[in-house]
Amino acid sequence: MKAADISLKQLFQQEFAKMVAVISNKFGLAHIETAEDIVSETFLTAAENWETKGIPPNPAAWLYTVAKQKTLYHFRRNKILEQKVMPALTARQESTEEANLDFSHENIKDSQLQMLFAVCDPVIASEAQIGLALRILCGFGIEEIAEAFLSNKETINKRLFRAKEKLRTAGLKMELPPASQLSARLDNVLHIIYLLFSEGYYSQTQNEILRKDLCLEALRLGLMLTAAELTNLPKTNALIALMCFHASRFDAREAGDGRVVLYEEQDETLWDTALISQGIHFLDLSARGSEVSSYHLEARIAYWHCMKEDAAEKWEQILQLYNQLLQINYSPSVALNRTFALYKANGREAALIEAEKLKLEHNHFYFLLLAELYKEIDPEKALRHLKQAYSLAKTQTEQQGIREKIDRLSA
Amino acid sequence: MKDFILLFRQPDYDHLHLSPEAMEALKQQWQDWIGGIAAQDKLAGRGPRLSQEGKVLKAGGVITDGPFVEIRERLGGFIMIKAASEEEAITLAHGCPALASAGSVEIRAIS
Numbered sequence: 420m421k422a423a424d425i426s427l428k429q430l431f432q433q434e435f436a437k438m439v440a441v442i443s444n445k446f447g448l449a450h451i452e453t454a455e456d457i458v459s460e461t462f463l464t465a466a467e468n469w470e471t472k473g474i475p476p477n478p479a480a481w482l483y484t485v486a487k488q489k490t491l492y493h494f495r496r497n498k499i500l501e502q503k504v505m506p507a508l509t510a511r512q513e514s515t516e517e518a519n520l521d522f523s524h525e526n527i528k529d530s531q532l533q534m535l536f537a538v539c540d541p542v543i544a545s546e547a548q549i550g551l552a553l554r555i556l557c558g559f560g561i562e563e564i565a566e567a568f569l570s571n572k573e574t575i576n577k578r579l580f581r582a583k584e585k586l587r588t589a590g591l592k593m594e595l596p597p598a599s600q601l602s603a604r605l606d607n608v609l610h611i612i613y614l615l616f617s618e619g620y621y622s623q624t625q626n627e628i629l630r631k632d633l634c635l636e637a638l639r640l641g642l643m644l645t646a647a648e649l650t651n652l653p654k655t656n657a658l659i660a661l662m663c664f665h666a667s668r669f670d671a672r673e674a675g676d677g678r679v680v681l682y683e684e685q686d687e688t689l690w691d692t693a694l695i696s697q698g699i700h701f702l703d704l705s706a707r708g709s710e711v712s713s714y715h716l717e718a719r720i721a722y723w724h725c726m727k728e729d730a731a732e733k734w735e736q737i738l739q740l741y742n743q744l745l746q747i748n749y750s751p752s753v754a755l756n757r758t759f760a761l762y763k764a765n766g767r768e769a770a771l772i773e774a775e776k777l778k779l780e781h782n783h784f785y786f787l788l789l790a791e792l793y794k795e796i797d798p799e800k801a802l803r804h805l806k807q808a809y810s811l812a813k814t815q816t817e818q819q820g821i822r823e824k825i826d827r828l829s830a
Numbered sequence: 831m832k833d834f835i836l837l838f839r840q841p842d843y844d845h846l847h848l849s850p851e852a853m854e855a856l857k858q859q860w861q862d863w864i865g866g867i868a869a870q871d872k873l874a875g876r877g878p879r880l881s882q883e884g885k886v887l888k889a890g891g892v893i894t895d896g897p898f899v900e901i902r903e904r905l906g907g908f909i910m911i912k913a914a915s916e917e918e919a920i921t922l923a924h925g926c927p928a929l930a931s932a933g934s935v936e937i938r939a940i941s
Contacts, residue, residue, distance in 0.1 A: 739858060742865030746876060754869040761862075773866050 427474075431462055434479055435558030438486050440530035441520055444593045446494065448537055448586050451555070457493060461486045483522040490520060531556070532647055533593040535640060539608040542589045547582035548611050549618060554579055557636040566624055567633060595649065605650055609658050609714065612640050616662050623814060627673055634669065638662045657705035657714035663698030664721035667691040678816050687727045695725050716744040734763035751779050755788055767792055783811035787821070794828070802828055831912045833874050833940040834919040838906040838926065840933035859927040867911055867922055874910035906933070910940065 435458055442454035464485055465478075475481040538551050550568070553559040559567075565575045596604040619633025641659045644650040671689035672680045702718055720740045723733050741757035754777055762770030771792050779785035786808035793801035805828065809821045848856070867873050906928060913919040916939065923935045 735858070738865075739861055742861040742868070745865055745868035746873060749868060749871050749873070754871070757865060757869050765862075773869065776866070776870055778870075 427466075427469075430478055430482075432558040434458075434482050435462070436534075436556050437522075437527045437531060438482070439555055440534040441522060441527055442486070442490055444526070444530040444533060445490075445520060448591050448593055451583055451586060453493065455555075457486060457489045460489055464489075483520070487520045487522075528643075528646060530593070532643060532650070533595060535608055535643065536595060536604060537586065537591050537593060539604075539611045540586075540589070540591055541607055542591070543582050543585050545611075545614070547578045547585075549614055550575055550578050551582045552611055552615060552640075553633075553636070556640060559632075559636075563629060566626060567618060567622055567629060569623055595647075598649070601649055602652070605644075605652065605655070608644070608650075609641075609654060612637050613658060613661075613714070615640070616665070620665055631669055634662070634666050638666060653705045653708045653710060654712040654714055656701045657712055657718045660698045660701035660705055661714055661718040661721055663694045663701060664718065664725055667694035667698065667725065678820070682724065690725070698722065698725070711743070713744060713748045716740050716747075720744070729763065731764070734760055738764045751777075751782055752784065755779070755782070755784050759788060759791075762792060767796065781811065783808040783813075783817070783821075786811065787824075790824070790828075798828060831914060834911050834913055834916070835877075835908055835938050835940055836911060836919070836923050836926070837908045837936040837938065838928040838933060839936060840904065840906040840928050840931060856927065859930075863925050863927055864909060866925070867909075870922075872912045872922060874912045877908040877910065880905060880907050 438458045438461070439451070439454045442457060443451050446454070461482055465482060469475070469478075535552075535556060538555055539548060543551065550564050553564050553567070554561070561572050561575050561579075564570075565572050568575065595601070616634055616637035619630045619637065622630050622633065624630060638659065641655065641662060644655045645659065667690050668682075668685065670691065671685040671687065672682075674680050698718070699722070702722055705715055705718065720737055723737050723740075726733055738757065738760040741753060741760050745753055745757055758770055758774045758777065761773055774789055774792055777785060786804040790801040790804035790808065793804060802825065805821060805825045809818060809825065812818045812821055864873065864876070911919060911922055913922060916937065919937050919939075923937055926935045928935055
């Protein structure tokens with residue numbers, strides 16, 4: 420890709436989401452599809468125009484002007500039709516004649532925040548939610564979304580179509596929820612951002628740029644919430660801290676061939692210290708108030724992982740955080756990580772007793788952990804567990820990694 | 831799976847005399863034990879921590895400062911767990927730090 424192409428792509432990603440939010444804010448969420456079409460057309464015009472005349476000095480302003488013209492044209496033309504077909508137009512739509520889209524910084528910010536809450540409304544099924552967020556809030560193309568989900572364009576298109584139908588039929592409005600519901604609705608928003616980040620961080624896709632993009636977009640959406648007082652809560656800051664700490668290891672964990680470099684084997688000079696500092700800043704902010712969310716605990720765990728040395732205090736802290744996390748949010752992977760921390764803090768024997776109790780017989784990570792714990796004291800048993808893990812592994816890269824462990828132990 | 835309540839009964843000792851390090855170590859023991867149950871996905875709920883002092887109402891309107899004057903142990907707190915049988919619930923109760931400090935764990939099914 421040429422440098423100019425990349426900037427155009429970035430411009431698209433940034434401006435697409437802003438323009439769709441502003442247009443939808445003006446005409447209502449029922450017209451979100453129209454808003455998307457108008458913005459897509461705007462970029463098509465831009466691409467044609469800029470190819471011959473070059474990119475204008477202020478491309479965003481150029482795009483806003485064209486989008487305004489196209490919007491006005493569309494709704495004026497449509498109004499004649501709508502007046503014939505459905506005479507009872509809402510007051511909001513009636514004023515479209517003199518509609519002037521407000522692309523001020525303030526209005527873009529407000530519109531995007533409202534859009535974030537609309538997209539994360541619990542009435543939309545969560546599988547569609549991440550896709551919709553990627554499309555509407557992050558300006559991702561259908562092809563990219565399909566790649567991120569290891570799916571195809573048709574499936575994603577159908578999913579997005581249904582989600583937008585839902586936006587329309589559920590009568591969702593572009594507005595922040597009332598103060599009494601805000602905290603609960605914010606939980607949904609944070610959860611979707613968290614899923615979006617995880618999708619990027621743990622995605623099976625080989626496309627590293629795409630994965631990183633997903634993570635950075637999730638971080639951007641999180642930061643968007645800190646711009647408004649109502650949504651800039653300790654749990655918001657905790658989630659941002661969590662994402663910063665994880666993202667700081669992004670380059671260090673890429674082996675270059677689509678494989679992930681395990682934490683223990685990472686070159687910590689590749690860790691992004693600026694992101695770690697940013698994480699610490701948000702972690703400090705998250706400590707205001709008394710609420711301890713799972714994001715708080717996960718952020719603290721990620722913080723301790725930013726220290727490479729195996730200090731006893733580090734693993735004791737991590738163990739205690741996992742103990743707490745399990746009590747509010749059980750998952751098999753948290754249980755496995757907790758047992759690994761127990762091994763690091765209290766030794767092999769203590770961890771083995773606890774590990775044997777977990778009985779996660781269908782989880783290949785469980786057998787990898789058992790193999791790690793048995794490696795020194797009973798290599799035979801460790802080998803059996805590795806073979807079990809191999810038979811349960813889901814992807815070729817995972818199998819390859821386990822195969823290498825088997826070879827090393829057998830040698 | 832049934833739900834059981836585990837009630838911790840402990841001698842009435844004064845935590846104020848413990849050093850911060852000893853308090854921290856005690857807290858870690860409890861957390862490690864509960865974490866171990868939660869890691870097996872068998873924690874059904876955590877009871878709120880009970881305060882040191884309490885009152886007991888007896889027949890005839892007699893109010894006392896708590897059960898400590900009459901029995902050796904007081905109720906320290908409780909958790910709720912999920913277990914297939916009473917036997918499993920007892921297995922899970924093993925390792926409770928209350929036992930290490932001459933206390934006991936009472937296991938009761940919740941119906």
